[in-house]
Amino acid sequence: MSSAFHTRLAKIATEMETVLAQVLPEPAGPQKRVMEAMGYAALGGGKRLRPFLLIETARMMGYESPGVWQTAAALECVHVYSLIHDDLPCMDDDDLRRGRPTVHKAYDEALAVLAGDALLTLAFEILAQETVHPDAKIRLKLISDLAASSGTHGMIGGQVIDIYAGQNEQDEALITQLQALKTGALMHYAVIAGGRLAGASEGDLRNLGTFADALGLAFQIRDDILDVEGDSAAMGKRTGKDSGLGKATFVSIHGLAGAKTKAKELGITAKNALKPYGHKADILNASVDFVLNRQK
Amino acid sequence: MSSAFHTRLAKIATEMETVLAQVLPEPAGPQKRVMEAMGYAALGGGKRLRPFLLIETARMMGYESPGVWQTAAALECVHVYSLIHDDLPCMDDDDLRRGRPTVHKAYDEALAVLAGDALLTLAFEILAQETVHPDAKIRLKLISDLAASSGTHGMIGGQVIDIYAGQNEQDEALITQLQALKTGALMHYAVIAGGRLAGASEGDLRNLGTFADALGLAFQIRDDILDVEGDSAAMGKRTGKDSGLGKATFVSIHGLAGAKTKAKELGITAKNALKPYGHKADILNASVDFVLNRQK
Numbered sequence: 282m283s284s285a286f287h288t289r290l291a292k293i294a295t296e297m298e299t300v301l302a303q304v305l306p307e308p309a310g311p312q313k314r315v316m317e318a319m320g321y322a323a324l325g326g327g328k329r330l331r332p333f334l335l336i337e338t339a340r341m342m343g344y345e346s347p348g349v350w351q352t353a354a355a356l357e358c359v360h361v362y363s364l365i366h367d368d369l370p371c372m373d374d375d376d377l378r379r380g381r382p383t384v385h386k387a388y389d390e391a392l393a394v395l396a397g398d399a400l401l402t403l404a405f406e407i408l409a410q411e412t413v414h415p416d417a418k419i420r421l422k423l424i425s426d427l428a429a430s431s432g433t434h435g436m437i438g439g440q441v442i443d444i445y446a447g448q449n450e451q452d453e454a455l456i457t458q459l460q461a462l463k464t465g466a467l468m469h470y471a472v473i474a475g476g477r478l479a480g481a482s483e484g485d486l487r488n489l490g491t492f493a494d495a496l497g498l499a500f501q502i503r504d505d506i507l508d509v510e511g512d513s514a515a516m517g518k519r520t521g522k523d524s525g526l527g528k529a530t531f532v533s534i535h536g537l538a539g540a541k542t543k544a545k546e547l548g549i550t551a552k553n554a555l556k557p558y559g560h561k562a563d564i565l566n567a568s569v570d571f572v573l574n575r576q577k
Numbered sequence: 578m579s580s581a582f583h584t585r586l587a588k589i590a591t592e593m594e595t596v597l598a599q600v601l602p603e604p605a606g607p608q609k610r611v612m613e614a615m616g617y618a619a620l621g622g623g624k625r626l627r628p629f630l631l632i633e634t635a636r637m638m639g640y641e642s643p644g645v646w647q648t649a650a651a652l653e654c655v656h657v658y659s660l661i662h663d664d665l666p667c668m669d670d671d672d673l674r675r676g677r678p679t680v681h682k683a684y685d686e687a688l689a690v691l692a693g694d695a696l697l698t699l700a701f702e703i704l705a706q707e708t709v710h711p712d713a714k715i716r717l718k719l720i721s722d723l724a725a726s727s728g729t730h731g732m733i734g735g736q737v738i739d740i741y742a743g744q745n746e747q748d749e750a751l752i753t754q755l756q757a758l759k760t761g762a763l764m765h766y767a768v769i770a771g772g773r774l775a776g777a778s779e780g781d782l783r784n785l786g787t788f789a790d791a792l793g794l795a796f797q798i799r800d801d802i803l804d805v806e807g808d809s810a811a812m813g814k815r816t817g818k819d820s821g822l823g824k825a826t827f828v829s830i831h832g833l834a835g836a837k838t839k840a841k842e843l844g845i846t847a848k849n850a851l852k853p854y855g856h857k858a859d860i861l862n863a864s865v866d867f868v869l870n871r872q873k
Contacts, residue, residue, distance in 0.1 A: 306728075306729050306730070310734070311737075311738045311741075311742040311751060311754070311755075312729060312733075312734035312735075312737040312738050312741075312742075312758075314737060314741060315729055315733060315734070315737045316729055319729075362694075366690055366691075366694065369687075369690065371685070371686035371687045371690060372687050372690070389667070390667035391665075391667045391668050391740055392737070394662055394665065394667060394668070394690065395662075395733050395736060395737060397694075398658075398662065398693075398694070398697065398733055399728055399729050399733045401694065401697055401698065402697065402724050402727055402728040402733070403724065403728060403729075405701040405720055405721075405723075405724045406720075406721055406724030406725060406728060408720075409717045409718075409720040409721035409724065410721070417713035417714050417717055418713050420717060421705045421713055421716060421717065422705075424701055424702075424704075424705040424720060425701075425702055425705035425706065427701075428698050428699065428701045428702030428705065429702060431698055432602075432695055432698040432699060432702060433602050433608060433611055433612055433615075433695050433699075434602065437608075437611060437691050437694055437695045437698070438606070438608035438611070439608075440691060441607075441608040441610060441611045441688070441691060442607045442608050444687055445607075445608075445610055446607040446608075455607060458607070459607075462608075
């Protein structure tokens with residue numbers, strides 16, 4: 282993994298924070314608490330992996346513009362909204378995220394629901410702006426793709442499967458579908474949106490989709506591996522969450538060694554899809570190594 | 578109030594049900610419960626006043642097309658999502674809506690949150706479709722207007738004020754702002770969207786906006802009047818909800834007679850704004866009488 286990669290990842294995360302602060306509503310008026318809650322959730326740091334993938338894909342395809350960053354901000358708003366709602370007591374009931382109280386703990390449940398709703402709404406408001414891309418049809422495609430990726434046939438669908446159908450069923454097809462929807466759909470969107478902004482051809486979009494899907498699944502398998510391997514490691518860290526619940530994971534199905542092999546294979550698939558782009562793909566190729574080797 | 582009006586209102590409500598059934602996802606796959614919950618909420622009948630205003634405004638401006646109905650369906654998806662989330666235990670905690678269990682009672686809280694999220698997402702997916710209007714810029718305007726009307730400077734903002742700042746403050750400016758955002762913003766959107774689809778001029782859009790804002794406020798004042806007058810009437814009906822909570826309403830500020838006068842004045846303002854359209858405005862003018870005289 283190149284240090285160029287880590288520099289770029291950190292730089293994008295820092296700049297993303299600035300762009301997000303610009304697109305979020307300034308807390309004002311008698312409704313300002315919901316705007317504060319949106320900022321609390323969205324400006325809390327993080328790797329910003331989805332914006333990174335979007336921006337670096339556009340760059341690989343030769344396109345840079347402030348509109349790329351706005352699209353990435355819209356995508357991150359959807360990601361943050363999903364975390365706020367997933368953390369609610371009626372869903373995963375989590376009190377902490379990245380070491381800070383979750384939104385319903387720092388504020389209250391009503392504000393957590395509303396701040397999530399508002400971030401989702403804001404994402405579409407951002408994408409409709411002319412500054413995102415001069416071509417109105419590309420903006421509309423970014424909007425319909427984002428809605429599809431985050432709706433019942435995308436992220437929300439994955440969350441529903443996770444809650445109702447994913448428990449205790451050691452079914453690889455189902456867990457692959459669950460992950461493809463719950464976390465894969467937005468990573469797929471990140472890469473495809475980067476391509477669309479750059480005016481990528483249908484052939485390029487196919488390559489990018491193959492890359493994104495392999496990367497997204499490898500990301501989830503690594504999550505499952507960390508969930509188990511973390512057990513005997515770093516004390517006090519909350520791991521074994523899914524395995525402890527008896528939930529099906531790639532590790533429970535394939536074993537630890539099998540899951541690692543599968544992740545490696547997916548990494549090769551992801552990199553192969555980027556072969557046509559030669560050295561321009563160096564940063565995205567490094568992101569594959571990053572996903573496969575990450576420790577948290 | 579003409580019987581032509583009632584016929585038209587009922588006809589639109591019936592046809593709207595068909596259009597909504599078409600745009601909602603077919604329940605299928607391991608995530609089908611959320612699709613069922615969306616249908617349960619969205620296909621439960623109702624006056625469909627917002628779709629009616631949108632469709633009749635477009636018609637008054639000389640425009641009819643299946644895209645008008647799709648836009649109305651997107652707007653209704655946003656309205657229904659807001660009802661599902663408002664009914665949640667952490668918000669208004671209502672068990673019944675239109676005599677049926679609310680979504681979190683018929684399903685559960687997690688599905689109510691997710692079904693609401695999915696309806697909001699679907700609204701933007703619908704509006705991005707080419708069948709809504711051939712002009713991509715009009716579709717983008719419909720999207721950004723809908724996001725603005727339903728976000729922190731629109732409907733969500735009004736809900737936040739209602740929860741946190743609206744209680745026990747007998748402040749007419751605040752309650753007017755609350756209602757302009759919470760219920761007024763989507764009614765404003767309905768009328769303006771009808772105008773935009775029809776390619777209305779800036780001058781026409783100003784007239785339509787004046788009509789919509791006066792109608793929306795009259796609608797809310799009538800709600801407050803019914804909340805009080807209903808007390809001694811129809812037995813078993815849940816009225817006196819807001820007045821019983823000591824919440825500020827137009828009646829608590831102006832008294833019953835004062836509120837009725839104010840509603841009548843707003844009705845005149847609404848009708849005056851439609852004078853330039855002569856008899857073409859008959860149905861929308863009748864909707865003003867309907868709002869002022871409704872008994873539920």
